[in-house]
Amino acid sequence: MLQDMDSLTFIIPAFNDEKSIAPVIKKAAATGKTMHIPFDILVINDGSRDRTGSILTRLAKKYTNLRIITHKRNAGYGKTLKELYEKARGTWLFSLPGDYQIAPEALAKLWPKRLGADMLIGWRKTRLDSPARLKQSAIYNFLLCMLYHVDLHDSNSVRLMKTSVMKSVSLTSSSAFVDAELAIRAKRAGFTIIEIPIAHRARAGAGASGGKLKVILPTIMDMIKFFL
Numbered sequence: 001m002l003q004d005m006d007s008l009t010f011i012i013p014a015f016n017d018e019k020s021i022a023p024v025i026k027k028a029a030a031t032g033k034t035m036h037i038p039f040d041i042l043v044i045n046d047g048s049r050d051r052t053g054s055i056l057t058r059l060a061k062k063y064t065n066l067r068i069i070t071h072k073r074n075a076g077y078g079k080t081l082k083e084l085y086e087k088a089r090g091t092w093l094f095s096l097p098g099d100y101q102i103a104p105e106a107l108a109k110l111w112p113k114r115l116g117a118d119m120l121i122g123w124r125k126t127r128l129d130s131p132a133r134l135k136q137s138a139i140y141n142f143l144l145c146m147l148y149h150v151d152l153h154d155s156n157s158v159r160l161m162k163t164s165v166m167k168s169v170s171l172t173s174s175s176a177f178v179d180a181e182l183a184i185r186a187k188r189a190g191f192t193i194i195e196i197p198i199a200h201r202a203r204a205g206a207g208a209s210g211g212k213l214k215v216i217l218p219t220i221m222d223m224i225k226f227f228l
Contacts, residue, residue, distance in 0.1 A: 006114075007038040008107075009088035009163070013080045014043055014098035018051040021098050025059050025066065028096065028104040035111060040065040043098070045204055048075035052098075077215070078175040078222075085166055085182070094160045096211060102158050107200040110160040110209055120185070122158040122198035128198075136216070147227050148184045155180045165187035165191055173226065175218035180227060 010028045014021050026040060032039035045053050054068060060066050094107050110120045127134060144150050169180055169185040170180045187193055
């Protein structure tokens with residue numbers, strides 16, 4: 001178990017990310033070594049139907065600090081991310097998408113600022129997404145600000161966070177709202193949250209489904225339940 005004052009767990013949800021999961025893990029490992037941070041990497045393969053599982057098995061033989069949890073059935077982004085938050089071992093965790101939209105090197109932007117905050121969210125200031133996805137994101141973050149007074153530009157982006165926050169925050173959402181719920185509850189508990197601009201890449205994998213109705217509707221339902 002990681003016990004250093006500034007140790008880190010990279011947490012990565014993966015679903016049908018056969019095209020991108022290997023580069024993400026390799027870059028994460030290289031970033032941790034370059035920055036001289038004691039680290040491990042935790043990946044949850046959320047019921048992938050492509051070669052993601054076999055690729056992870058192969059990578060685990062090379063990277064001894066890589067931990068893999070496999071869901072036999074797809075649990076969805078919200079449940080998977082919640083599990084990752086709860087099982088991180090380092091004193092800090094850094095969330096990364098398995099589709100390589102955000103490079104692990106983004107950690108270098110956030111890590112030096114960690115002494116001034118409990119949670120640092122990477123703001124994808126220039127997003128390489130479709131106009132529809134950009135509009136959805138803008139509306140979503142606007143509603144979060146209006147309903148919950150959380151002034152964030154990019155609540156569902158990567159975050160560098162003290163794992164100790166999870167001892168004070170209990171998450172109930174099972175949808176993609178889980179990221180926003182975490183920020184809302186953390187702020188209410190008195191934790192400091194800041195945003196740092198980071199680079200964004202076009203999606204390399206095929207597993208992400210954030211703009212689909214089956215993801216949007218449960219997120220809206222969880223947002224309403226939380227407000228009520």
